[in-house]
Amino acid sequence: MAGSKTPIYTAFAANMAIAIVKFIAAFSTGSSAMASEGIHSLVDTSNEILLLVGLRNSRKKPDAARPFGYGKELYFWAFVVSLLFFALGGGLSIYEGYHHLQHPEAIKNPVWNYVVLGLALLFDGYSLLTAVREFNRQRGETPFWKAVRKSKDPSTFVVLFEDAADVIGILLATVGITLSLLWKNPYMDGIASIMIGLLLTAVAVFLVRESRSLLMGEALEPVELQQVVDLVMQNEGVCYVDKPLSMYQGPDEVILFIKIKFKERLESQAVVDTIQHLRRDLQDKYPQYKHIFFEPI
Numbered sequence: 001m002a003g004s005k006t007p008i009y010t011a012f013a014a015n016m017a018i019a020i021v022k023f024i025a026a027f028s029t030g031s032s033a034m035a036s037e038g039i040h041s042l043v044d045t046s047n048e049i050l051l052l053v054g055l056r057n058s059r060k061k062p063d064a065a066r067p068f069g070y071g072k073e074l075y076f077w078a079f080v081v082s083l084l085f086f087a088l089g090g091g092l093s094i095y096e097g098y099h100h101l102q103h104p105e106a107i108k109n110p111v112w113n114y115v116v117l118g119l120a121l122l123f124d125g126y127s128l129l130t131a132v133r134e135f136n137r138q139r140g141e142t143p144f145w146k147a148v149r150k151s152k153d154p155s156t157f158v159v160l161f162e163d164a165a166d167v168i169g170i171l172l173a174t175v176g177i178t179l180s181l182l183w184k185n186p187y188m189d190g191i192a193s194i195m196i197g198l199l200l201t202a203v204a205v206f207l208v209r210e211s212r213s214l215l216m217g218e219a220l221e222p223v224e225l226q227q228v229v230d231l232v233m234q235n236e237g238v239c240y241v242d243k244p245l246s247m248y249q250g251p252d253e254v255i256l257f258i259k260i261k262f263k264e265r266l267e268s269q270a271v272v273d274t275i276q277h278l279r280r281d282l283q284d285k286y287p288q289y290k291h292i293f294f295e296p297i
Contacts, residue, residue, distance in 0.1 A: 005055065007131040007159045012048035014123040015041045015166075018116075025116040030105045035096050035193070041120075043089040044162050047081040051155050054078060058250050068291060071250025075215040078154030082207035085162070090201030097193030104186035113177050121170050128163035135160050152218065153251035154211055165203045169196045220246040220254065224286075231281060232258065237274040239263050242297065255291045256282070262296055271296060 022038035054077030060070040135156050139147035151157050176192020179185070219225075229241045240261035247255045260278075262271050275294045283289055 005052070005155075007127070007134045007163075008048050008051055008055075008155060010130045011127045011159050011163060012045060012052075014127040015044040015048065018120045018123055019045055021116050021119065025112045029110065029112050039089065039092045039096065041166070043084060044166065047084060047162060048159070050077045050081050050084075051158065055155055068249055068255060069253060071248075071253040072215065074155060074250055075211060078158055079208065079211040079215050081158055082204055082211045085207060086201060086204030090197045090199075090204055093197030093200060094194050095197075097190045097195075097197060100190030100193060101187055104190065106184075106186050110177065110181055114174075117170055117174050117177075121167065124163060124166040124170060128160075128167055131156070131160040131163050149210075150221070151210075152214065152248050154207075154214060155251075157210070158207055161203050161207060165200055168199060172196050172199065214248065217247040219248075220244075220256075228256070228258070228282065228286075231285065232260065232278055235274060235278060237262055237266050237270065238278075240297075249290070252288045253290045254286070254288050255293075256289050257293045257295070259295045259297045 019038055019041035022041055023035070026035040026038050051074075054074040057073035057077075058071050060066075060073075062069040135147070135151075138151070138153065138156060142150070148157055172192050172195050176189050176195070180188040180192075220228075225244050225246065228244055232238055232241045238260055242259035244259075245257040249255055262274065266274065278294065279292050282292055
């Protein structure tokens with residue numbers, strides 16, 4: 001089922017507002033963890049823009065240069081987003097924490113930190129809830145982790161994991177700042193920043209792997225391929241169907257290649273009519289099969 005842009009717009013608005021406030025608070029208080037959170041939110045904001053670019057470009061109509069369409073644009077930009085999440089989100093946060101450990105600085109005006117973190121948790125929590133609702137709508141009764149691994153729509157699961165990392169990162173920053181104040185130990189703030197960076201890096205590695213798999217081209221599930229074979233075999237003019245070849249071009253766009261052995265008594269025109277009938281039946285049941293090719297064997 002096609003994804004909605006609502007989680008992306010919600011995440012964009014939340015991250016943009018929170019990034020500005022976090023940087024103001026980091027400048028005012030000298031908190032390393034807060035600076036890391038500001039970097040995190042800024043990276044997330046740019047990520048949402050790139051995902052929207054991918055969604056827009058993926059809906060271009062096929063042309064002479066791209067006869068199968070531009071569906072994989074979404075997978076490409078999701079892969080770029082995952083790399084940015086790794087390099088800018090995780091890497092800069094770890095560097096900021098390391099720098100703070102090398103040059104510790106006591107937190108000033110801690111109330112600012114808690115106000116900002118509270119607002120961030122409120123807005124990021126709402127954004128996460130929106131992403132979870134959309135993902136649950138798409139996955140239906142499928143178990144959560146299985147749905148994540150099998151999802152063909154990175155615009156949904158990338159935002160979902162970004163928002164989850166946001167919320168966990170806020171909690172880590174809160175713990176780091178609190179321990180730094182209670183123990184009068186500025187190093188705890190730097191350690192929290194490094195932990196946030198490691199969290200972002202772990203999420204990014206997962207997203208890179210999933211996005212790369214989609215970009216390389218994933219096939220239909222074996223169960224669905226067998227359903228395709230069963231449907232084709234129901235036609236009285238077919239006596240054998242080889243295992244179909246398939247590839248996702250986008251969340252709602254599949255290329256399907258089927259080798260069929262027709263019954264010998266069929267004339268050429270009957271074969272053509274049978275192929276047209278099969279294509280119509282398949283696309284009626286699976287409208288995402290945008291390109292279906294048959295090869296008589």
